[in-house]
Amino acid sequence: MSREARRAQLIASTIETLAARGYSRITLTDVARAAGLSHGLVLFHFESKERLLAETLNFLAEEYRQNWQAALSQAGDDPAEQLNALIEADFNPAICTPSRLAAWCSFWGEAQSRPIYQELCGDKDDAYNRQLEDICQRLSDAGGYGHVANRVARVIRVSIEGTWLDLMTMTAPYERDEALSTVRTCAALCFPQHFTPDGLRHDRPREAGLR
Template sequence: MSREARRAQLIASTIDTLATRGYSRTTLTDVARAAGLSHGLVLFHFETKEKLLAETLNFLAEEYRQNWQAALAQAGDDPAEQLNALIEADFNPAICTPGRLAAWCSFWGEAQSRPLYQQACGEKDDAYNLQLEAICQRLSDAGGYGRDARHVARVIRVTIEGTWLDLMTMTAPYSPDEALTTVRTCAALCFPDHFTPEGLVPLRAREPR
């Protein structure tokens, strides 16, 4: 395998290991075992556990950024369509997998990982939040809702994050489809002329305020 392919293989194994062992208990030996490779080969590519975890988090953060930006680029200019695209992007089967969700939870849940998370994700999180707020502001203005876009965006964002946690931690977790319905219900409470729990209200059916 090429160097890049081997590193990608090890990052994928790290995601799987984080899902089963958590942040603090993950070791290079665990990752090597999951990949079916030697401990020395992991050291050759990443040198330390800290560098491997940093690269894994960078991979997850960049994958997430590309996912929501691609969804937004296909949504057109309508703010309701854009908000719907951002919501649905978080439940794209390519990123909303048990292994990835558990890996994210590992990085979120360990105090020692917070500086690493801020370094890898701080600017990307800020960009996402500003984009979400701008869309909510445009939708509030267009629909005559008079909402505080900053608070609405925060409510929608923490609802998404909460359903991600539910998918990982509940004794009897619900499906990603149910999680998506939950977030759409939140959007419907904020923008009732544009959303229902089932999805986006068609343009022709929207009631002007």
């Protein structure tokens, strides 16, 4: 394998190992075993466990950023379609996998990972939150809802994160489609003229200048 392909293989194995063992218990030996490689080869590519975990987190964060930005770029100018695209992006089967959800939760849940998380993900999180708040503001204006946009955006974001946690931790988890419908229900409660639990309303009002 090329250097890039081998590093990608090891990051994929780290995601799976994080899901199985958690942040505090993971070792380079665990990752090497999952990848079918030697401990020394993992060290050759990443130098330390801390470096490997940082690179894995950076990979997840960049994958997530590219996913929602790609979805948004295809949604057009209608804020309702943009919000729907952001919601659907979080349940993209390529992103919303059991191992990825568990890996994210490992980083979120460990106090020792927070400085790394803020360094690698803080700006990306801020960009996402600003985008979501802007969409909610425009959608509130289009429907005359009078919402405080940052609070509505927070409610929707917390709903998404809550269903992610459910999908990972519940004894009998519901399916990804049910999680998506749950978040759409949240959007419908906030923007009833635009959303139903099944998705966008066809008779929704439009932002000024849009047909």
